[in-house]
Amino acid sequence: MVSLIQEASGRIFPYVWHTPLVRSEPLSRPGRGKVWLKLESLQPTGAFKVRPAFNAILTHLEQARRAGVVTSSSGNFAQATAYAARELGVDAQIVMMRGASPFKIERTRQFGGDVVLCEDTFESRWETTFRIQRESGRLLLHPYDSEETIAGDGTIGIELLEDLESDFCVVVPVSGGGLVAGIAAAVKAFRPACRVIGVQPEANPSMAESKRQGSRVTVPALGSMADALSVLTPGELTFEIVRELVDDVVLVEEDEFAAAVRLLAEEQKLVAEPGGAAAVAAWMAGKVDNRGLDVVCIVSGGNIVPAKFAGLLQQADMAIAG
């Protein structure tokens, strides 16, 4: 996998940024190591997903240009695919659930994606996606469980290795597991003493539970404000890597997501969506065992509805006033 990641790093620039890694004073705890934030929210489309989207399309560019692409996503991969396809002159159909964030649906259309709405189940989403693929011959892009997407995600790990001289503990939001798998594959290959910790919502512990049981399990959909972390069964490829290379997968509660979004806005001046703030939430809640290493929290995305974001900030004001 690591050679695929290195190839991806050479392929996806200059379409995506080598994002900033910034020191966080508000998150530092005396005696527990420095805290860094990796700002994937600053990528075009506001999330790390442009990395796998560009890598997948560029890997099969001729086919993509001829036949178009199709994918399905809860939102951030949808926006990224629409954006990458437009930049590369490729036609993109994107299957999203009717109940997906209207903000993310709207933005996917703004980036030029042809959005196909389906029922509110993963079964319906995949059924619709595969039907389109079969009928149209489009190139199917998997949002997390393919070598191309995992390799694209892993380019973040390569950047961390370039930017940090010492070993570190990287904390990563987990949905289907592509991001944490890619980062773990890159980081552990070159610095096995680094730690990699995944984070999921308490409401969706699919990867944590699968890792605990040693095999992929499906958990019931309970709903979380972290709408980006909604995959209920880990990917096959991603789970194999997580089982082997990821040190732990921890869970955060809804109010911990909210606290992290607020801290990032008020103290760190960053807009993060709840799923994008999962690593910060886990660190703030004391759930990350960094073994004295410097901590890197991946801030994976910032695509939150403005009104929802405003609501979270106003709760903070009330808390201060009280």
Next chain:
Amino acid sequence: MVSLIQEASGRIFPYVWHTPLVRSEPLSRPGRGKVWLKLESLQPTGAFKVRPAFNAILTHLEQARRAGVVTSSSGNFAQATAYAARELGVDAQIVMMRGASPFKIERTRQFGGDVVLCEDTFESRWETTFRIQRESGRLLLHPYDSEETIAGDGTIGIELLEDLESDFCVVVPVSGGGLVAGIAAAVKAFRPACRVIGVQPEANPSMAESKRQGSRVTVPALGSMADALSVLTPGELTFEIVRELVDDVVLVEEDEFAAAVRLLAEEQKLVAEPGGAAAVAAWMAGKVDNRGLDVVCIVSGGNIVPAKFAGLLQQADMAIAG
């Protein structure tokens, strides 16, 4: 001045960050050059003011430790001074107007500053500050009009020269003029073909009007949501540099500040206060003549009251709904 700036660059690290310079897709306009954002909002205390605060205190550290420091500020220099003083083991008294942003007063106290409130005029603020200085023998730190503060501000210019290989047009929020003077002194010394554009609120055109008239003038206080850009008479030192080196000072309206704050939040995933978004506002409003050069907008600070920020975002939602 430029040698003072270079000395400051050597002095203020590692207390402040070399902040990220990030590409902005949402602000780019085809055929008009790339747009970069310099993220001073990511500094400790959420604004560039830690640069001049650390430089001023470190330049006179022995005296500062013995006698303490005193300064006056509308808010961001207050927080920065409180923070820098605490980090360096120095006692800090900070004079702020009763009408200053309660959020900034509160944060100044949180960073350990001893806040002294005065009447809501610049006369009262300076009178109080000078009285404290006279009676206590504290080291007086000027928020913008001293060589130490201008040199600290100018370290941003050094970083831009390091990070960008080609000539550029840098757009800079202006209050008393320290930031734009420092950046202009650094940038023009090494790359005279770069452009430097200052930005003030229409409601406070003190530097623009002074530059037009060729001498320092005082303008009436009209009030702007950009509370960080409230100085009504340019500094003496800063005005001399602006007169000589700054290409233009342009003015933005209140709704242009609001639009810039919203765009930075929604598209760029950054929390900026209105004054901190002034450069972006000017660029969005088509008021920056970049002559084909790449554009750097300084995002100078992010200290906005959460409720006010939430209110601006919700206006955006209404605009979309309408």
